[in-house]
Amino acid sequence: MENIPLQTSGNIWKILVKVGDKVEEGQVLFIMEVMKMEVDHEASCSGVIQAIHINEGDEGLDADMIAITIEPA
């Protein structure tokens, strides 16, 4: 399994995938709002979204929290 961490402690602005979606390496999975900037978070590998651990609007989460889990293709 490939885990995508939040990496920053901002606001979860948009989640662009759902469980079961096929994704390509480099595809944007979710966007965070940090310092009034939109910060894209990309898939580190191609595969299928196995779990989403965040919700739009979540704020104040730790940067090393796992946001999305991908089952590599």
Place this chain on the structure above:
Amino acid sequence: MFTVIKTGLETSVQDFPGRIGFRDQGFPPSGPMDSWSFRLANRLVGNEVGCAALECQYIGPTLAFEQDAVIAITGANMTPKIDGLAIPMWTSIFIKAGQELSLIFAKVGVRSYIAIAGGINSQPWLGSQSTFHKAGVGGIEGRALQKGQHIDWRSVELNNTLINRAVKSEALPDINNDKAISINVVYGPNEGWLDEAGKAKFLTEPWKLSSKSDRTGFRLEGPTLTFTDKAHNKSPEHGSEPSNIIDQGYPVGGINLAGETPIILVNDGPSMGGFINPFTVPGCEFWKLAQAKPGSQLYFKEITVQQAQRLGREQTEACNDDKITNQ
């Protein structure tokens, strides 16, 4: 010289105390938000405390060094590594030509500082190398580091005395992941516009730090404040909101009541405007703001100007050379 391989989220050149003396023309000081960690980084590599260095916010950069250098990393823990091997923070380190320094996201705190012996070499603007992003001035091309940029530092003789210098534990700022953070404030300049209940509420209730916060302002979410008659019964040129006032100069650190939303005006904040500032965060407390994560609960505690000045002096002393030890 080093080359920027990855920029991080927003990495910029700053110096301390920044661009002083031009606030009347609208220019803020800029400079490092956590000047405590910044000054110690410079001390570790043998620089003057104000030398230009890098501020890394939330996610740090990856830099390929093309010359030997002595570096130190302080502030937030972004898991620094050289060629994939973890290196200690708060310690001066020798990095060889051809090696790569990489930082990832901040696991503890928010802002890291990378100092290089000799200091970053860039053209000062109005007497400072600090980057002021909003005006596009200072630093390197007036903006955050860009991928592929080559950045120089001032040459300095590297010798063994510069390496393995560490900060004594008593001089370290307590950077942690606490969700509740106490911030000292002083009254003024417009405390007379809040009534006693409003002031008491501000100083006792928690204030959530919004993710809509940056080097210009730290936006707070919390209770509604209440005002004195002065705020309601005033001449029309003050403006319609209770927190409106005839345009005035703003202090750095002013807690600006923009309508119902308090915004702490930090390093790149505006120099004037038409809202009241009932409280001000003194400079000695900025390191706490710099390292606070969005979503944190801030609790404000009133201190006197004299107490704030004492804390500031203590912080300056914590950055003195006698707080550095050779390991």
